[in-house]
Amino acid sequence: MASIDTPHSAGPQVRTTAGVVRGLVDEFPGIRTWRGVPFGASTGGDNRFRAPRRPRPWRGVRDATRFGPVAPQPTYSWTDRVVGAENCLHLDIVRPDTDEQLPVVVYLHGGSFIMGSSHEPMLRGHQFARAVNCVYVSVNFRLGALGYLDLRSIGDDCVANPALRDQLLALQWVQSNIAQFGGDPTSVTLMGESAGGSAVATLMAAPSARGLFHRAIAQSPPLAMVHSRAQSELWARELVYRMALPRQATLRDLRAEHPHDLVRAGQSMMWRGQGFMHLNSTYAPTVDGTLLPSHPLTAFAAGEQAQVPLLLGTNSDEASFSKLFYMRTSARSRAALRLLSAFDSVEAHRVLEAYSGASERGEFAELLADALFWAPSVRLATGHNPLAPTWMYRFDYAPAALRWLGLGAMHSLELSAIFGDPGASRTSGVTRFGGMEGMAELTDRMQYHWGQFIHHGRPGSEWPPYGPPTDDSPARATMVFDDPTRVEYDPKAAQRRAWADFDMTEWGNGVPDLLQQLGLLVGTPPV
Template identity: 90%
Template sequence: MTSFDTPGPLVRTTAGAVRGLVDGKLGIRTWRGIPFGASTGGDNRFRAPRRPRHWRGVRDATRFGPVAPQPTYSWTDRVVGAENCLHLDVVRPDTDDELPVVVYLHGGSFIMGSSHEPMLRGYQFATAIDCVYVSVNFRLGALGYLDLRSIGDDCVANPAVRDQLLALQWVQSNISQFGGDPTQVTLMGESAGGAAVATLMAIPAAEGLFHRAIAQSPPLAMVHSRAQSELWARELVYQMALPRQATLRDLRAEHPHDLVRAGQSMMWRGQGFMHLNTTYAPTVDGTLLLEHPLRAFGDGQQMKVPLLLGTNSDEASFSKLFYMRNSARSRAALRLLSAFDSTEAHRVLDAYSGAYERGQFAELLADALFWAPSVRLATDHNLVAPTWMYRFDYAPAALRWLGLGAMHSLELSSIFGDPGASRTSGITRFGGMEGMAELTDRMQYHWGQFIHHGRPGVEWPPYGPPSDTIPARATMVFDDPPHVEYDPKDGQRRAWADYDMTEWGNGVPELLEQLGLMISTELGR
């Protein structure tokens, strides 16, 4: 028997009562698999989510809900999950205190992940931070992050983003019953979840639903333009072996797992990643997301809430394995940069010495995906609200020896205080973890200060222009030991300053002509 052997308090939500569990050893209460939306299958596929049906009696909240349909880490085409996936999990310390709330949006490249991945369950996080932790499931891949309006108008462009909005509305209506303060909600996410946080900050409908934001490694350049939306919608129909005149009704008749498999096939065959044209992402639809988040931040149209954001120093270290010849790496770098902005692409490439070497190419790719958009966000958001930026440099000796370093998502081990749940735990068990415990304490301290007070600890200066006492662009570097750097990589930052990373497709006119789209700002409408 696990330590979850004591019934938890009964809590009444707007849809019905739920009872979870108490873990005396961990000192937490948890409620799992609480519906915040109805099933998204059948006629509801590709449509905006609906609130859940009311239930009678007390709902058992001791088991996690189904994950969204998604592929698995395997060599097969096995798919897991169900379309009745709009559930969330709540964890809090085993006290009756009213606490600030963290709503967490998981990563997974917009195609994978769940609220209850071992790393993200939040048991240690909730007690260390002293908060009510809410982790959310939402639609993924072809079912959540494709704009299919070019096939039919009885759908929405951003199903997953609307799921996230509905979860935030649920929190506002219900979290006080779990001892959470609905006026102190921090929206937090990593990778695709970090992009979701920044996207929601740019959506007028999200105003007032959260009051602080933490975006870790947000790949904001991946947000879809109209060109990408039409390209991938057409490709899905093709991969499903349906006629070009297929309708949304035809797609709704297909098994969800077949749609996931087709979506995976077009993702790998299309090689969109190497052109920064990912298959799945939020879409600038002109109704919910009015403009690209980077443009919204540049125009001062985002939510004016305190923001903490940053990236890891070796986000794309895996790409060192790409391409055998130096010239091939440089050509690939120019090609992916030119797809957005052919005018400024050469200037950016020069800042990385042509990206001929493996390390240069990996750094360019990491900066294009994560760092450069984050710097743009921090620069613009600092003009309207307090902003803090970090860089995570810490890496166990084994990862440094392998040339992977502080790779993508590695910071989660320190933030959630559970290195054993990391996918790299099999490597890091060989040692070289000196300073990890101290770093975890330090990061959880800063995250906790931000969640409780809207600012990290005083030793972390805000990101912004120089003052009489503080140089410009302070960045907290989490390493052993942590320290502050000012305007890191200033040469590369300047090279990205005029590069337009908001309109994929401007540099590929032949594709736009094929899709019947004009090369202009019309792409984002």
Template identity: 80%
Template sequence: MTSLDIPGPQVRTTAGMVKGLVDEQLGIRTWRGVPFGASTGGDNRFRAPRRPRHWRGVRDATTFGPPAPQPTYSWTDRVIGSENCLHLDIVRPDTDDELPVVVYLHGGSFIMGSSHEPLLRGYEFAKSVDCVYVSVNFRLGALGYLDLRSLDEDCVANPALRDQLLALKWVQANIAQFGGDPDRVTLMGESAGGAAAATLMAVPSAAGLFHRAIVQSPPMTMIHSRAQATLWARELVYQMALPRLTTLADLRAEHPYDLVRAGQSMMWRGRELQHLNTTYAPTVDGTLLLDHPLSVFDSGDQVKVPLLVGTNSDETSFSKFFYMRTSARSRAALRLLSAFDPEEASYVLSAYDGARDRAQFADLLADALFWAPSVRLATDHNPLAPTWMYRFDYAPAALRWLGLGAMHSLELTAIFGDPGASRTSGLARFGGMEGMAELTDVMQYHWGHFIHHGRPGDDWPAYQPPTDTAPARATMVFDAPARVEHDPKAGKRRAWADYDMTEWGHGRPELLEELGLLISTELGR
């Protein structure tokens, strides 16, 4: 007997019939590995995604599709995944109710991750929040987040971003067949997925494809400038040991795993991370993404939907162990700040007492990557659409003892309500998890209320300027217990106010000149 012989929920999509399965023990229905796009390999590599081919009969949707090609960070250089990766997974309660929809974009530094990571499968989340949960695969790393137009125009600058757009269009066309309401779609993502969600809010063609957004720990300073796009395209060719005049046709002839390995090599062997120059990210391309998302929000041209945004209090606590000497930490902090805005760098640094000790350095890095840009998003979005901000402070006792605290992505354990699937699940054996169950209930209540009604619960005030009856910048702090703070870290927020986070490379004139991008007073895009 095959899986197609076993009874399961059958649904017609625009490409053909799919059959999922019912888990009676969990009380859910799920469809796995449903194609929303064609293979991105061969001639389709680096190009805009295409809709999937129609199929006859009933397609088995009981097993997960392959993730995008990516490294494994093992002792070897093993790569996993397939370029036939444009699949999504759907989970909903085992009812016939019409429910709001969540489209989730996974994190993983733009190089790793999948729709079906154990914590992100959404079984408990869909049931607790009472929604149709859609988790999306998209291209990653050198195959999804590099702008290669400096090599050849026969490509698009943002393959992964276009994959995500295609998935949202698929949801609009198909989700009603799964019992989802296409007029109540929440776009949600964490880390790189949070940056992708915020970036899509800055893409004009995304308007109407979602109706609220949840943006968790988005590293918005990573968005690539033209300088970064040119630098990393050149470096990929070098790491592939190909001639300087290599074309996209040459790169399409290479095995995808070799491109992944070359992409990893150029990320780790260079010294660009000390300048906050990350290898992969969406690119300001002037066609799909017209400007840096922070600039789009500043000008008021973003998609105007209710927004819930926030960060964790110890996002980059691991960086406490980067430098042994005080002077080295301070120099490193100034160097990374100066890569964007050399004029304001010293002023920002002074708000952290020069980032001389380990905790100050970690706070500065976390704020530069996550908190300061999130505050900018919330500040600029609030006048145009309802906005709420949070900070996640909860940490198991073991993480507090290690000095790591509420580190990056830890909030996912509470939101998805599946602590056994978390990477930190092993810490539970050491105790110190008091209050986690209650915190999970609180966060799922607010996330669910937002997903259903476009606003969290009434005890979470909006993030807005002060009024005659309320103080400014209310921030929900998720800890045991949760509480509301107003304008947290106000002094540091003010220090970031005039710092330009939108154009990497201003502090690297020698590199810009080498790349041929030093143009009078500003960079061309």
């Protein structure tokens, strides 16, 4: 529990709607920060799987100099150790040590919907807040089985998207409180990477989030993983099985279990279910018909998303790790067709042909990366550009060591440049051997463009918007961040056209036997 001390303690004190918080000033690099500030009550006990509630007010001054607990999650280890607590709805605020009113960035962390926190070393934002001159708010929210499973098939006393509702509550908190920290509530940029980037696009498609942010940055959003009804029912049933509960188990039974046991069961679902290789992720936001009325890609195609300026993009080697999958070329090609057919068995062959059958390691990795990240991002940009300004990028830069290992510009590598802290990257153990020429210049360039967008709703003038051809520019301009940086027009045009008619919004369409088992085919009872 956070400590409550006297109003006369040192450190910057700010009154929020729940009470006063006391932060600290770090003279180097010259920032003010408040850590572990509650925006919601505990999500444990009877509150598990339910919509988040506002925090209980407190008296006195709450110590906000220490980070709060992470959401319950597994660890990077060979054991089944779990860390975190269900009292995890808090956020961290960083700003330059000035009294200037500044635009606000609300950041949603990545981590495959199962890991991560607001205060990972890379995401603390000290250098970023100073370089961009903004109030930076990093949000903690529920994860895994506690945040990204739709359990309504077990009982109606729950919500389909706990984590998404946590993020929505955090945005509401920002509107009510950020002015007290010197932030401008009329100039909020919602920003996230990977699972956080997916959350950004999903909140753009959520009517309840309208007006809570005014610009959006989505980095490597895996939108093909947004859950269909088939996935929701499949994984809810699997969680009960992995918890060794009877099939008739209720939400009350699941609420009685220790949260760490639910996390362990959720991990077992991931690794033994092999859903990833069918693009059937265990965890993701769910199309629930209420908070999220339709798939984000469907909403963007229909023009039903928040019409705010959007900056988005992907890395050139997002799935380079998959080069290690499958030893035989025929196995890779079959796996590629299988994962595509789960969505759209009609168009799967056309997509596969654009990657020469995906039988070689590099082609398979490119197909997987494009299926997860690039093709959905192109779909977003294409749907958004007619309604609001849109800019697209591709991050190609990779240190020499990563290129030598065949990993290249792998997933999340761009965070090192955007946050200006390559030493906090998980790849720092490799990059310390050198080959980082041009990284400092690239960091300056990306922070400049991100800063321009955060302050003015557009990046620098040398970055043309994404869209159809004009008298002055060809179509689909994409800023390629590398050494040197350049602009490409309609990159990978052949692959883009191959994806044009592929339905990536409804996993399970190509798996009729599973739909029948779940009772989701018309006229068939569940098995």
